[in-house]
Amino acid sequence: MTPPPPLGRSRNKEGPAFEAALDDHELATVRDALARGRWADARQLLARTGDDWDRRGHRLVVLAEGPTSVAWAREWQLAEPDSPDAAALLACATVARAVHGKDTPDAARALCLAAAAMAPRDPTPWLGILILARRTGTDGERVRAFDQVRARHRDHHHAHHLMAACLAEHQDGDRDDPLHEVYDFASWAAEQAPADSPLAVLPVVAHAERYRVLARAGLEPADPARSGHWGTRRARQVMKAAFDWWLEWDVDDGTAHPRRKVDLNFLAHAKLHEGRPAEAAALLTRIGPHATHAPWSYPDRDPRKAFRAARRAALGAA
Structure with a gap:
């Protein structure tokens, strides 16, 4: 799970509308540009982000959520087949589609592994696998993906939030047990x-x-x-x-x-x-x-x- 996003204007009575980019105005601008096919803006943003792994993960996940992100990531990858950033964006975008039932988990996982091979130090492809495993995988797959993220960035914010969400969903009994594993993990x-x-x-x-x-x-x-x-x-x-x-x-x-x-x-x-x-x-x-x-x-x-x-x-x- 990501940190709670900002409260925006409600689209309907079901609840508030959230801004996934949080207070990253540069990210919000680039996300809008990517939706119009300007993938070069995304390339520049990710290049500036460097190995700030928490920020890189957040930015890639947000960029990946656009309905046309897979198409533009593929175009970027065709233009620059050796770009680990293009591979990571395509992987994360395919994960987003797979989570919503619009692509297969196997295809998303394969793209994440390919992106991980192109940038062995980058935890973001493994973050994508963890996001995917939360919805479609087993407990063992989630733990293995989390371990891979943590091996590359021990204090990865998003990955820890996701694991807390996964563990909290283990429904044991009918009450809030103080021995529940999510509290042990968080502590x-x-x-x-x-x-x-x-x-x-x-x-x-x-x-x-x-x-x-x-x-x-x-x-x-x-x-x-x-x-x-x-x-x-x-x-x-x-x-x-x-x-x-x-x-x-x-x-x-x-x-x-x-x-x-x-x-x-x-x-x-x-x-x-x-x-x-x-x-x-x-x-x-x-x-x-x-x-x-x-x-x-x-x-x-x-x-x-x-x-x-x-x-x-x-x-x-x-």
Whole structure:
């Protein structure tokens, strides 16, 4: 799963319209150009992105989602058959089609493997395989794809979000089990990540993903406000622990680093639900005009403390 995208204007009553490019204005411009066949703009964007693997993955996934992206990626590849960027875009675009049932998973996987062979250091083709495996593969295929991404970029943001989503979808029992593997995974990943990594908030993401699964199964209210989680003291403690650990402002201009904007959104919306609109407004102002929408709540629990306490209790009972 990618970080929650910005809240846009609703297209219908079903829900809000989301801007997949987030606050990457350059990406949004190039995506529109690619839709008109100007694949050279995509080539230049990816060349400038270099080996910033998190940004490269995000940009390729967004560019790949266009309905004509496969056609223009093929044209680019015909013009430059040795371009790993063209191969990666074609692979990701075919994955997007396969996820929506418009192409075969085997074809998408083959293109991802071909792109991976052209750029062995790039985790993005393996990210494509992970996206594909989430919808069409087995647990083993998802784990293997995640391991391949992590072998190339240990702290890959998108891949960790996807694995949290995959693990959260393992529906065991009829309640939110503090021993559920998604919490163990999120705590492990946060502990392994550098101090300034967005993965520090993965335990919070795990709660959001697990709540999504439980709500879809009818085990939690579809409206998180009815669940009571936002109003509890423990929910506030979960948020505070995550953000005290990770949040800091850039000293250059006093604004949030672009990669932190999405995660700052969670804190802003938590303050809204706590009835502290002035503090929320201040945070959203610092984030900028593309503040995002937090679609889910979080269970009433500190994930790391709850997991450890439950494990100690289980060991004691044994």
